[in-house]
Amino acid sequence: MEDWSARQYLKFEDERTRPPRDLLAQVPLVRPRRVVDLGCGPGNSTELLAERYPQSDIVGLDSSPDMLRKARQRLPKCSFIEADLATWTPEPDTDLIFGNAVMQWLPDHPAIMRRLLETMPQGGVLAIQMPDNTREPALIFQREVGESGPWADDPEVKAAARDDLPPPEAYYDLLKPACSHIDIWHSVYNHVMGSAAAITEWFKGSSLQPFLSPLDAAAREKFLAAYTQKIVGAYQPRFDGKVLLRFPRLFILAVR
Numbered sequence: 001m002e003d004w005s006a007r008q009y010l011k012f013e014d015e016r017t018r019p020p021r022d023l024l025a026q027v028p029l030v031r032p033r034r035v036v037d038l039g040c041g042p043g044n045s046t047e048l049l050a051e052r053y054p055q056s057d058i059v060g061l062d063s064s065p066d067m068l069r070k071a072r073q074r075l076p077k078c079s080f081i082e083a084d085l086a087t088w089t090p091e092p093d094t095d096l097i098f099g100n101a102v103m104q105w106l107p108d109h110p111a112i113m114r115r116l117l118e119t120m121p122q123g124g125v126l127a128i129q130m131p132d133n134t135r136e137p138a139l140i141f142q143r144e145v146g147e148s149g150p151w152a153d154d155p156e157v158k159a160a161a162r163d164d165l166p167p168p169e170a171y172y173d174l175l176k177p178a179c180s181h182i183d184i185w186h187s188v189y190n191h192v193m194g195s196a197a198a199i200t201e202w203f204k205g206s207s208l209q210p211f212l213s214p215l216d217a218a219a220r221e222k223f224l225a226a227y228t229q230k231i232v233g234a235y236q237p238r239f240d241g242k243v244l245l246r247f248p249r250l251f252i253l254a255v256r
């Protein structure tokens with residue numbers, strides 16, 4: 001995956017940090033020894049963990065040097081490692097593995113979550129949040145534009161769309177045998193956006209990236225114009241000109 005742009009991602013920092021707050025609020029641990037933030041990005045989710053657990057060793061892990069640079073600047077007291085979470089193994093004293101908005105990028109993430117859970121000490125917590133928005137207009141339009149432009153035959157563009165998440169039952173059947181307690185829930189956020197075009201800006205920092213990164217500057221412009229046209233048609237302004245971005249998310253909290 002192309003290096004993520006930390007600056008673009010942080011344009012909507014308040015909204016993007018709400019789900020990890022909601023996830024962390026459900027974590028029952030009082031004083032975990034080591035806490036790892038998988039896919040820590042620019043450190044916004046890591047900062048929440050450091051505030052809640054000032055006595056713990058807090059580690060951020062990400063595969064993007066750009067994101068890690070930003071995270072290190074923001075949180076000089078935390079440790080950060082560059083790694084691929086698909087092959088990473090936690091230290092034995094890792095009591096909390098937190099992964100906000102990262103697992104959805106790995107198609108085999110259910111098996112990775114099971115593996116991680118199995119390595120954790122008894123009472124350890126695996127806490128995961130993923131966007132469950134592949135059936136929302138904003139994501140459907142990404143696929144439609146990807147399939148219809150001059151870029152339609154580019155193998156990277158063809159592979160850019162995320163698969164739908166498995167249903168909650170699939171996570172339950174896979175994870176429950178390896179844990180003492182599991183909590184699975186959905187929240188649907190309705191983010192207030194300044195305009196429909198702001199929805200394009202939002203997704204430029206996340207799910208549009210794999211569509212855009214294989215393209216040259218002119219093709220990117222064309223892709224974004226076609227996408228924004230569809231967004232403007234589907235996301236109607238409210239009485240004050242603002243637009244609501246409906247955003248379903250899946251939360252999973254498993255206690256070893």
Ligand SMILES: C[S@@+](CC[C@H](N)C(=O)[O-])C[C@H]1O[C@@H](n2cnc3c(N)ncnc32)[C@H](O)[C@@H]1O
Nearest residue numbers: 039040041045062063064067084085100101102
């Ligand atoms: C959407 S950002 C989430 C940032 C932050 N956790 C938050 O709560 O806002 C996803 C991050 O996951 C990272 N990432 C994607 N695939 C990864 C992988 N296989 N291993 C480690 N990090 C990965 C990306 O570089 C990006 O920084």
